[in-house]
Amino acid sequence: GQSLEQPSEVTAVEGAIVQINCTYQTSGFYGLSWYQQHDGGAPTFLSYNALDGLEETGRFSSFLSRSDSYGYLLLQELQMKDSASYFCAVRSYSGGYQKVTFGTGTKLQVIP
Amino acid sequence: NAGVTQTPKFRVLKTGQSMTLLCAQDMNHEYMYWYRQDPGMGLRLIHYSVGEGTTAKGEVPDGYNVSRLKKQNFLLGLESAAPSQTSVYFCASSYEKAYEQYFGPGTRLTVT
Numbered sequence: 512g513q514s515l516e517q518p519s520e521v522t523a524v525e526g527a528i529v530q531i532n533c534t535y536q537t538s539g540f541y542g543l544s545w546y547q548q549h550d551g552g553a554p555t556f557l558s559y560n561a562l563d564g565l566e567e568t569g570r571f572s573s574f575l576s577r578s579d580s581y582g583y584l585l586l587q588e589l590q591m592k593d594s595a596s597y598f599c600a601v602r603s604y605s606g607g608y609q610k611v612t613f614g615t616g617t618k619l620q621v622i623p
Numbered sequence: 624n625a626g627v628t629q630t631p632k633f634r635v636l637k638t639g640q641s642m643t644l645l646c647a648q649d650m651n652h653e654y655m656y657w658y659r660q661d662p663g664m665g666l667r668l669i670h671y672s673v674g675e676g677t678t679a680k681g682e683v684p685d686g687y688n689v690s691r692l693k694k695q696n697f698l699l700g701l702e703s704a705a706p707s708q709t710s711v712y713f714c715a716s717s718y719e720k721a722y723e724q725y726f727g728p729g730t731r732l733t734v735t
Contacts, residue, residue: 519663541722542722544722544723552728553713553726553727553728553729554666554713554715554724554726555726556723556724556725559722559723561722598665598666600722602720602721602722608679609721611668611721611722611724612668612682613658613665613666613667614665615663615664615665616665
């Protein structure tokens with residue numbers, strides 16, 4: 512089967528850096544995506560890693576280590592508007608079919 | 624472009640009633656998905672479609688049916704609603720690679 516683990520909650524100070532980890536167990540792994548969801552809103556895509564290493568998009572970066580089945584989302588220069596839930600999602604193939612499985616999410620609270 | 628739209632936004636049903644949720648996308652995406660989101664459980668895939676006229680079961684398909692008669696529309700049906708189906712339902716669409724999904728605003732369904 513598949514499993515993803517993320518911390519349920521993280522609190523960080525405005526202006527600081529926070530790292531949200533995601534570990535996964537899956538066969539046929541292709542890549543790891545990250546989504547942001549504000550309370551009452553829809554998930555929005557942030558980033559995708561298929562290869563090992565760091566991908567940077569503005570204040571957000573995402574990292575993947577395929578050998579460790581581990582990735583993280585790094586948010587720099589935190590702003591109050593970054594308070595939201597963050598989901599990792601594994602893309603995998605099994606039996607010729609593509610599958611995307613979401614983690615249970617990490618609720619980030621940014622405090623002044 | 625409207626992106627992904629869902630109707631209705633809110634609905635209250637009595638146990639045993641039926642309803643259909645409509646999802647529409649104007650991005651010419653091949654893939655469409657229906658998810659449910661419950662507190663602490665992330666996004667769980669109900670059914671998905673990889674093209675017009677095709678549908679497949681996801682992680683939690685029981686009690687739901689779907690149809691994709693036109694490429695831009697994906698319908699989710701509840702034939703006999705149960706309180707366990709109280710949830711927020713999200714529709715999403717993507718290109719074939721599926722790692723970047725575009726979500727609709729969601730439908731909040733309460734079954735009493």
